[in-house]
Amino acid sequence: xxxxxxxxxxxxxxxxxxxxxxxxxxxxxxxxxxxxxxxxxxxxxxxxxxxxxxxxxxxxxxxxxxxxxxxxxxxxxxxxxxxxxxxxxxxxxxxxxxxxxxxxxxxxxxxxxxxxxxxxxxxxxxxxxxxxxxxxxxxxxxxxxxxxxxxxxxxxxxxxxxxxxxxxxxxxxxxxxxxxxxxxxxxxxxxxxxxxxxxxxxxxxxxxxxxxxxxxxxxxxxxxxxxxxxxxxxxxxxxxxxxxxxxxxxxxxxxxxxxxxxxxxxxxxxxxxxxxxxxxxxxxxxxxxxxxxxxxxxxxxxxxxxxxxxxxxxxxxxxxxxxxxxxxxxxxxxxxxxxxxxxxxxxxxxxxxxxxxxxxxxxxxxxxxxxxxxxxxxxxxxxxxxxxxxxxxxxxxxxxxxxxxxxxxxxxxxxxxxxxxxxxxxxxxxxxxxxxxxxxxxxxxxxxxxxxxxxxxxxxxxxxxxxxxxxxxxxxxxxxxxxxxxxxxxxxxxxxxxxxxxxxxxxxxxxxxxx
Amino acid sequence: xxxxxxxxxxxxxxxxxxxxxxxxxxxxxxxxxxxxxxxxxxxxxxxxxxxxxxxxxxxxxxxxxxxx
Numbered sequence: 001x002x003x004x005x006x007x008x009x010x011x012x013x014x015x016x017x018x019x020x021x022x023x024x025x026x027x028x029x030x031x032x033x034x035x036x037x038x039x040x041x042x043x044x045x046x047x048x049x050x051x052x053x054x055x056x057x058x059x060x061x062x063x064x065x066x067x068x069x070x071x072x073x074x075x076x077x078x079x080x081x082x083x084x085x086x087x088x089x090x091x092x093x094x095x096x097x098x099x100x101x102x103x104x105x106x107x108x109x110x111x112x113x114x115x116x117x118x119x120x121x122x123x124x125x126x127x128x129x130x131x132x133x134x135x136x137x138x139x140x141x142x143x144x145x146x147x148x149x150x151x152x153x154x155x156x157x158x159x160x161x162x163x164x165x166x167x168x169x170x171x172x173x174x175x176x177x178x179x180x181x182x183x184x185x186x187x188x189x190x191x192x193x194x195x196x197x198x199x200x201x202x203x204x205x206x207x208x209x210x211x212x213x214x215x216x217x218x219x220x221x222x223x224x225x226x227x228x229x230x231x232x233x234x235x236x237x238x239x240x241x242x243x244x245x246x247x248x249x250x251x252x253x254x255x256x257x258x259x260x261x262x263x264x265x266x267x268x269x270x271x272x273x274x275x276x277x278x279x280x281x282x283x284x285x286x287x288x289x290x291x292x293x294x295x296x297x298x299x300x301x302x303x304x305x306x307x308x309x310x311x312x313x314x315x316x317x318x319x320x321x322x323x324x325x326x327x328x329x330x331x332x333x334x335x336x337x338x339x340x341x342x343x344x345x346x347x348x349x350x351x352x353x354x355x356x357x358x359x360x361x362x363x364x365x366x367x368x369x370x371x372x373x374x375x376x377x378x379x380x381x382x383x384x385x386x387x388x389x390x391x392x393x394x395x396x397x398x399x400x401x402x403x404x405x406x407x408x409x410x411x412x413x414x415x416x417x418x419x420x421x422x423x424x425x426x427x428x429x430x431x432x433x434x435x436x437x438x439x440x441x442x443x444x445x446x447x448x449x450x451x452x453x454x455x456x457x458x459x460x461x462x463x464x465x466x467x468x469x470x471x472x473x474x475x476x477x478x479x480x481x482x483x484x485x486x487x488x489x490x491x492x493x494x495x496x497x498x499x500x501x502x503x504x505x506x507x508x509x510x511x512x513x514x515x
Numbered sequence: 516x517x518x519x520x521x522x523x524x525x526x527x528x529x530x531x532x533x534x535x536x537x538x539x540x541x542x543x544x545x546x547x548x549x550x551x552x553x554x555x556x557x558x559x560x561x562x563x564x565x566x567x568x569x570x571x572x573x574x575x576x577x578x579x580x581x582x583x
Binding site: 088 | 537542543549557559563566568574582
């Protein structure tokens with residue numbers, strides 16, 4: 001690995017110190033009683049349109065995304081751009097489904113998807129399935145955020161052996177755990193503002209400076225090998241990369257907002273109108289993500305993987321090192337410090353929100369529902385704080401002792417699992433036509449089939465579905481969601497007819513879903 | 516909200532505008548080519564980036580016309 005880059009490291013540490021202070025100071029921001037779960041875990045539902053924009057932007061577009069999408073462009077080419085249609089089609093869903101969900105959760109005091117499903121369908125086992133899925137899908141996602149921090153720490157030239165090698169990561173995580181514990185959702189909300197300003201600054205400087213250094217976009221794209229420049233045109237009897245690209249974009253979009261950390265950030269907004277406005281202004285982040293994907297091609301054109309000073313980095317982090325190497329190659333040290341701090345801090349925001357979201361789920365839908373049904377408000381908030389710590393320690397242990405590849409594969413499976421909650425949660429906000437046991441069977445079948453498909457596809461996202469001699473490669477999550485939905489639709493009238501008892505009461509009213 | 520169309524509260528025909536963007540970006544044969552390029556960026560890339568902007572405009576429009 002290259003020598004320690006002292007200037008970049010100093011700026012990185014300085015910015016990290018600043019946001020650590022900010023994370024603790026945030027406890028006093030829009031002050032509320034942090035012994036109440038909705039104050040600690042949802043920031044008191046007081047964030048307006050602008051803060052929600054920073055919070056959701058920092059939450060959905062994670063540090064890992066900023067490393068992994070350009071890395072995919074660098075390694076595989078055009079297919080990495082699925083991130084752009086993905087983050088286009090997700091916003092109509094935010095607009096149509098999640099503003100309604102905000103209203104009903106606000107009126108009924110729900111703080112998780114599990115709370116909503118419990119109230120809407122009156123089935124605690126369905127709510128349990130939704131909640132466990134959320135927690136299990138979130139854990140590897142937190143671990144992946146650590147990969148983002150690891151890559152930039154490595155790129156700053158810090159290396160060592162044994163415990164010393166992992167020390168910076170452990171320090172960053174202890175700080176993260178401590179301010180999340182004390183300030184709750186207010187910490188990532190305030191840090192997100194700093195992080196996003198840094199990320200936008202980095203992206204816009206890079207998109208102007210690097211193409212000039214490399215001699216323009218024409219020159220950059222002519223350096224990209226032809227087979228990476230566009231999607232491969234499908235051969236006969238298959239829809240090839242086309243269906244893989246489209247279903248990956250659509251399936252990822254359908255899954256994204258169902259993740260507990262998305263739900264937490266959405267529910268912390270001060271109004272449903274703030275959610276709808278954000279559906280129109282969050283695409284600013286999609287634009288930046290598209291630019292960042294292009295950085296993978298900049299790295300190809302700059303040939304950073306062939307430069308001896310970055311060989312060790314590529315060996316350790318593989319293609320994930322493409323963007324850090326590009327920045328080291330193109331920018332003066334002080335700006336490298338800013339850019340890397342943006343990525344490092346960018347990992348803390350979603351990691352904090354994810355741990356809070358998992359803690360809310362455990363506290364509300366597992367502990368309160370099945371273990372202690374009458375906690376005091378203070379006990380409930382305290383429980384969530386402890387769970388947020390446990391979740392983070394689990395992620396840290398995972399990333400320190402288990403190969404990174406496993407975290408990536410588990411995160412892929414997480415997407416397949418979380419999408420199975422769509423019929424109950426997203427369709428649930430418009431209709432409670434479904435029988436809750438039919439939803440549960442659909443969920444179980446989708447989860448099982450999706451896992452089997454992913455394993456059959458050697459833990460890659462695209463499964464080559466064969467129908468009558470034709471092959472339709474596509475995202476397993478999308479295919480198994482269709483299976484899930486079909487089962488729920490077919491079994492609903494069957495279960496309704498079989499059941500002697502009337503359906504459980506829906507505690508929500510149609511008016512709850514509107515302003 | 517939007518009872519002008521005789522629809523149930525919380526629903527609107529304007530929402531159908533969203534389907535345009537689904538078709539425009541989820542059908543790769545529309546845009547999987549290099550030409551025409553723009554300032555050296557192949558069509559595949561600038562087309563999808565342009566749709567980020569168009570979709571934001573559509574969402575803002577739908578927000579304004581369905582605002583209660």
